[in-house]
Amino acid sequence: MIEILSDTALATVQDLGRAGSLGAGVGCAGAMDDLALIAGNLLLGNAQGDAAIEVQVFPFQLRFETRLSFALTGADCGATLDGMPLPPWWACTAEAGQVLRLGPPRRGALQASRAYLCLAGGVDVPMMLGSRSTQLRGAFGGFNGRALRRGDRIAAGPATAPLPAGGFGLEPAAIGLALECDRVPALRVLPAAEYDRYTATSQDNLWRAPWRITPQSDRYGYRLAGPALEPLAPIELRSHGIVPGVIQVPHGGQPIVQMRDAQPSGGYPKIGTIIDADLWRLGQAPIGSRVRFVRCSWDEAIAAAEENQRWIARAARLADLYRQHRAAA
Amino acid sequence: MxxxxxxxxxxxxxxxxxxxxxxxxxxxxxxxxxxxxxxxxxxxxxxxxxxxxxxxxxxxxxxxxxxxxxxxxxxxxAEPLPLDGRSIELDVTYGGEGGPHMADVIRHTGLGIDDIVALHTAPDYPVFALGSHPGYCYLGGMDPRLTTPRRQVPVLRIPGGAVSIGGSQTGVSASDGPSGWNTIGTTSAVFFDPAGNPPALFQPGDILRLRAVRVLR
Missing domain, CATH: 3.30.1360.40 (Gyrase A; domain 2)
Structure with a gap:
């Protein structure tokens, strides 16, 4: 059991998202950085998709009410346990009464925006429509369908694997799966239905311009700033299903990338879609930073998904080996 | 074709x-x-x-x-698959604070508020599909004279129960949230219960009727 000590809003319980209720109007939700969530769970011997706490406003503090193993992944927030510094992407065991504090994400090449706190046994909240992720619109799932508040007490499920004394860690995904274009994080994109209905200049700008992430960016969507994307003629569409990662262009010409809390349908013209394998990279890109879109093919999208799977398989192997080795020692 | x-x-x-x-x-x-x-x-x-x-x-x-x-x-x-749904009526207050974009629809369509309300409450709206947010339904059958483009910049928060027009479509918001549509009225109903089976009030094939209980100018 842990108790939240921060008033900070916007920390939510997330897993890998909710599938299968799009037809009832329910979006996916889920971790903005699925690789960080999976890595944290692997460190603890949890199932890959167990629920965790996604923290995106700092500082963030909580107290362990009972002895409990935990993992911190995602943004390096210079975390401390009772004042003792913890390495990033690290799992260890807290004693009852100890306080975990996450500061603002450290600046630098690997600066990220969201941290993930995984608990041994997973965050224990009820499964709603097949997921433990918080569905803010409609207010269900996660912890009472809302962001966490001071005084909330959150339980962990039964842990299966004991953690080696002293703890251990993994290399952040941003190192092994780094992808840049002109020294700016790159996001691979498949053109979408309306791509051919934009001017040649706009198409060119989509691939060449650095896109700035504006402060109006959150779990719902990232509003980007750059050269206006102009259709050859005004486009009005009938509403249709959409997915996180779709790059919509409202009439103003500044694109919006729909993110994990996006609604499951929409009608703005879509010029492209960031492939699923790269969406975590945008989910971690700080407000004010820039990203580039890189055109890719279907085969490249499949290869990228496989590369992520290989990264996860390797992380799982390392975590298992370390746990067995330490248990045998 | x-x-x-x-x-x-x-x-x-x-x-x-x-x-x-x-x-x-x-x-x-x-x-x-x-x-x-x-x-x-x-x-x-x-x-x-x-x-x-x-x-x-x-x-x-x-x-x-x-x-x-x-x-x-x-x-x-694919042969047409008729779905025999239920018929559900909702009371709507048009215009006023609950319909902040009525003026935009008046300006775009060139119609008066009474004509807009008359045209908007006339049809039996078949539920074509659910989407947007939990329990929200996309309706067919809006009078094409009411067509109004989506907003240049989406509104960050419209309330649950908002009755709105986006392009040639109309719909009723099921909970608070962002929207790019033009809100012309408001209604109260519970559209979604995550513990329900099914969780959504409406299903594709149901028929929605709107009744104007007030028109605020």
Missing amino acids: STPGISLLGSSAILFEAPGETTLLTQQRIWALSREVAGWPETGEAVPGMNNLMLRFARPPRTLDALITRLKVAWEA
Whole structure:
């Protein structure tokens, strides 16, 4: 059991998202950085998709009410346990009464925006429509369908694997799966239905311009700033299903990338879609930073998904080996 | 008559768009296609939209050609599937604080508020599909004279129960949230209960009727 000590809003319980209720109007939700969530769970011997706490406003503090193993992944927030510094992407065991504090994400090449706190046994909240992720619109799932508040007490499920004394860690995904274009994080994109209905200049700008992430960016969507994307003629569409990662262009010409809390349908013209394998990279890109879109093919999208799977398989192997080795020692 | 549109939504989904005007008959074929596609091995979920269908992958197929061909063949074979739904009436207050964009619809359509209310409450609206947010339904049958483009910049928060127009479509918001549509009125109803079975009040094939209880100028 842990108790939240921060008033900070916007920390939510997330897993890998909710599938299968799009037809009832329910979006996916889920971790903005699925690789960080999976890595944290692997460190603890949890199932890959167990629920965790996604923290995106700092500082963030909580107290362990009972002895409990935990993992911190995602943004390096210079975390401390009772004042003792913890390495990033690290799992260890807290004693009852100890306080975990996450500061603002450290600046630098690997600066990220969201941290993930995984608990041994997973965050224990009820499964709603097949997921433990918080569905803010409609207010269900996660912890009472809302962001966490001071005084909330959150339980962990039964842990299966004991953690080696002293703890251990993994290399952040941003190192092994780094992808840049002109020294700016790159996001691979498949053109979408309306791509051919934009001017040649706009198409060119989509691939060449650095896109700035504006402060109006959150779990719902990232509003980007750059050269206006102009259709050859005004486009009005009938509403249709959409997915996180779709790059919509409202009439103003500044694109919006729909993110994990996006609604499951929409009608703005879509010029492209960031492939699923790269969406975590945008989910971690700080407000004010820039990203580039890189055109890719279907085969490249499949290869990228496989590369992520290989990264996860390797992380799982390392975590298992370390746990067995330490248990045998 | 043009051909269906088939396009990618990244590596997560494929979008099938029926050609032609938006009609109930086409939607009935979309419902049939959705039922067929739901049984395919690559399908995670088949999601009907407005005369279109999104196939969200269970896992993306290695190649697309065979799937695209199968979609086209299934569409040609799809016979209209009428769904016998219930009829549900909602009371609406038009204009005023609950309808902040009524002025924009008046300006764009050139109609007066009484004409807009009369045209908007006249039809039996068939529920074509659910989407946008939990319990929200996309309706067919809006009078084309009410067509008003979506807003230049989406509104960050409209309340649950908002009755709005986006392009040639109309709908009722099921909970608070952002929207790019023009809100012209408001109603109260519970549209979604996550513990319910099914969780949504409306299903595709149901009929929605709107009744004007007040018109605020």
